[in-house]
Amino acid sequence: MSAVGLPHRIHLPSVDGVLRWPAIEALVAAHGRAVVLGAVRDELAARRLAGEVGADIDIAAGIAGRALAIMAPSLQKVFNLTGTVLHTNLGRAPLPPEAIEAIVKVASGATNLEFDLATGKRGDRDDHVESWLCRLTGAEAATVVNNNAAAVLLTLNTLAPRREVIVSRGELVEIGGAFRLPDIMVRAGCKLREVGTTNRTHLADYREAIGPRTALLLKAHASNYRVEGFTAAVPEAQLASLAKENTLPFVVDLGSGTLTDLVRFGLPHEPTPAETLAHGADLVTFSGDKLLGGPQAGVIVGHADLVARIKKNPMKRAMRCDKLTIAALDAVLRLYADPDRLAQRVPVIRLLTRHPDAIAASAQRVVSLVAKWLGARAVVDTIPVQSQIGSGSLPIDLLPSMALRIVPQGGKRASGRALDGIAAAFRALPVPVIGRIAEGAFLLDLRCLEDEQEFRALFTGEASR
Known part of the structure; x- marks a missing residue:
């Protein structure tokens, strides 16, 4: 005799009958009637289709397996x-304990996400990370969106709608998932103006391309590829000078982005936002969840007037970060105040x-x-x-x-x-x-x-x- 009914059945039980089995009632108590009811119907239907009946205990086990499969979280640790x-595909940078603790702290209730505790008036969610981003990069202002592709899209849509953006042909990158810089530029409402060749671009190429419809000069750092051999690229400082001569913004997309010189850890050098701004860039965009070691985010740092224009773009609201991301990013940025201990405290490093x-x-x-x-x-x-x-x-x-x-x-x-x-x-x-x-x-x-x-x-x- 089975624990839940007859040792074997000739005919399948009814749905209502199965729901009264003690083992199934326990499932209902754990997961709710709707989930278990669906599992019962699916199990009985599968057995009916296969021409199988079986013992009650086997039917109950099948139902339990279906209910557990429904309730199992899709996103899990690996x-x-x-x-x-x-x-x-596996989530990029693991977060440090300080960031996880910050997420937990703000996740369970109300926060001052957009509330100024000093004045009692509405605040700006960027305020929670802007001062640290400015301190660590030397920028005048900063804002944060949900990833770096969004940061580039928002920047171009703000500064270059219906106008030309000059980019070296060798920097028309494709990032993961077949997202390409030219496609992002189309969605941003601006027109791509390619200069140079795949392997060689000179300052004169940029100079000759500047015209009445030019909105800005864009440089995309080769963070996900490298062209070697017979190559030439224009240094950032020269592009910055050319942009300044023509009263144009110079924007650099660093892609990955790191807030510290990785050479100190025995790793290859990767340009930092601070270095790029020091070379004369007006705006720099980079990711939060790569070499920085934080949550998924796109960071824009640079001149205050340009950042202010970007923050006024209606698209900014569609791309803004939630309180969990901001809390985690703030916690990670604070770790960079002590660069000597980054290798111990930031998991990626x-x-x-x-x-x-x-x-x-x-x-x-x-x-x-x-x-x-x-x-x-x-x-x-x-x-x-x-x-x-x-x-x-x-x-x-x-x-x-x-x-x-x-x-x-x-x-x-x-x-x-x-x-x-x-x-x-x-x-x-x-x-x-x-x-x-x-x-x-x-x-x-x-x-x-x-x-x-x-x-x-x-x-x-x-x-x-």
Whole structure:
């Protein structure tokens, strides 16, 4: 006899009858009648279509599985072992504890998001981050929108509607998801004026293109690609002087953006907004969730009069950040007040500067555990690999790392289906593990594995979703 009814049924029970089973009543108490009712109907319909009946306990288990699947959150934590630190598909920069705490603090109730506590009047949500952005970049003013593409779009729509924007042909970048700078310019209502060639653009090219319909000069930093060999590009300071001669704004899209010189951490140099403004740029745009290490945001810094015009654009409201983003960004910006401790306090910088010996030691500690979990399905060892920074940041610079190499039984002759099966097995863990397939193996690059204890628990049966 089953725990919830007859040991086996000849006919399927009714929906109302199933809803009175104790196990199903418990599901209703946990998840609500509407969800469970849908699960009951779907389970019975599936069994009817398949010509299956089964025991009551099996039917109840099927219903429970459907209800839990409906209620399971779609967005969940994963282990990023792809070898790409700033992985766009996996959420880019992990936030520091200070930012998470700030989000929690403002999420549960009312805040002074747009309320001036000193005067008791309406305030500006940008006020919570503007002073820090100005302090860290040397800008006169700043504003924030929901990502850097929005920052570029809003800037162009404000300063160059129905007019020409001069850009080097070699800087007409495409960012993730096939979003291209020329397309953004069309949506911004301005006209692209290309100058130079793919690999070489000179100051004279810009000078000759300036005319009565020119609105501004735009430079897009090559943050997600690099052209090498027979190349020429005009330095920012020269473009700034040319723009000033013609009373035009000079705007620089840094793309990734970092608020500190990464060379101090042994990483390649990436231009900072402060450097770009010092070279004479009037406005600089950059991302918040890449090398800066904060939440998704697009930052615009520069001359006060231009920022004021941008903030008055009606599109600004459609692109504004919510209180959670502002709280997180404010918390991360404050960490930059102490640059000597950034490598410990900002996760992105900590992951990028992680010593290869530490990664190798971690690999040695977990390799046998993963091998035991896989059993006869695959052979597991460790190999040196190269991590990449990702999200269009320092595109050709690689970082030495160590990976678990997982080869399905069959060695080099292992099929793609076998590799896909291994990858799927890791994605099905209570906390999904995301790696990459390369050279006939499934690789788990351990550069971003900081919580080794939680990772180990996945293979010992101690983890739960």
